[in-house]
Amino acid sequence: MxxxxxxxxxxxxxxxxxxxxxxxxxxxxxxxxxxxxxxxxxxxxxxxxxxxxxxTPRPAGSTFQRNEAAIRSLGLTARECEILALLASGQSNKEMARALGISPNTVKTHVARVYEKLEVQRRIQAIEKARWLALIE
Missing domain, CATH: 1.20.5 (Single alpha-helices involved in coiled-coils or other helix-helix interfaces)
Incomplete structure (x- = not known):
């Protein structure tokens, strides 16, 4: 069966x-x-x-290391580094002045010094160069 x-x-x-x-x-x-x-x-x-x-290149680690040697060689002050970070966040001069507790004219002076030290003319150029030099994230 x-x-x-x-x-x-x-x-x-x-x-x-x-x-x-x-x-x-x-x-x-x-x-x-x-x-x-x-x-x-x-x-x-x-x-x-x-x-x-x-x-496609793999993204670098999430830990950002600020390029202190570039900051020293450019002669950027701590306040100018703060201004550069605020520039990268897209804030206007008035907003930066409010955040830092200084006058808008002082912010303009700091921004002009940052432009001068980075050898750029515009905000976007300053942000791009700062990112390229690893001054900001």
């Missing part, structure tokens, strides 16, 4: 496999270009993801 059950099970398994194969071969004929395009797209997506992970 077990032999018969095993034979029927094998026959059913072969028949199911044959039906699946026929359905697969029919689907391949009907949807061949769609399948090839999808496989090609998956290949390019995976290639792009792989290349992106390999070619």
């Amino acid at each position: 077990t032999k018969t059950v095993i034979l029927y099970a094998l026959a059913l398994a072969l028949a199911a496999t044959a039906l699946e194969w026929l359905q697969y071969s029919y689907a391949i004929r009907v949807f061949s270009t769609d399948i090839y395009i999808a496989l090609l797209a998956l290949g390019f997506i995976s290639l792009g993801l792989w290349a992106g992970t390999k070619l």
Whole structure:
């Protein structure tokens, strides 16, 4: 009896496999270009993801080390470093004056000195150069 059950099970398994194969071969004929395009797209997506992970530089550690040597060589004071950090946060001269408890004219003087020491003309240039020199985050 077990032999018969095993034979029927094998026959059913072969028949199911044959039906699946026929359905697969029919689907391949009907949807061949769609399948090839999808496989090609998956290949390019995976290639792009792989290349992106390999070619994109990893971000440095989250610990920021201020470049004290650059600060000394530029002659920046502690107040000018504060002004530079506030510039990077996008505050106006009045907002910086309120935050530091000084007059807006004093802020303008500090900003002008920072521009002079960094050899720039605009806020954006000062922020970019300060980030490049690792003076601010």
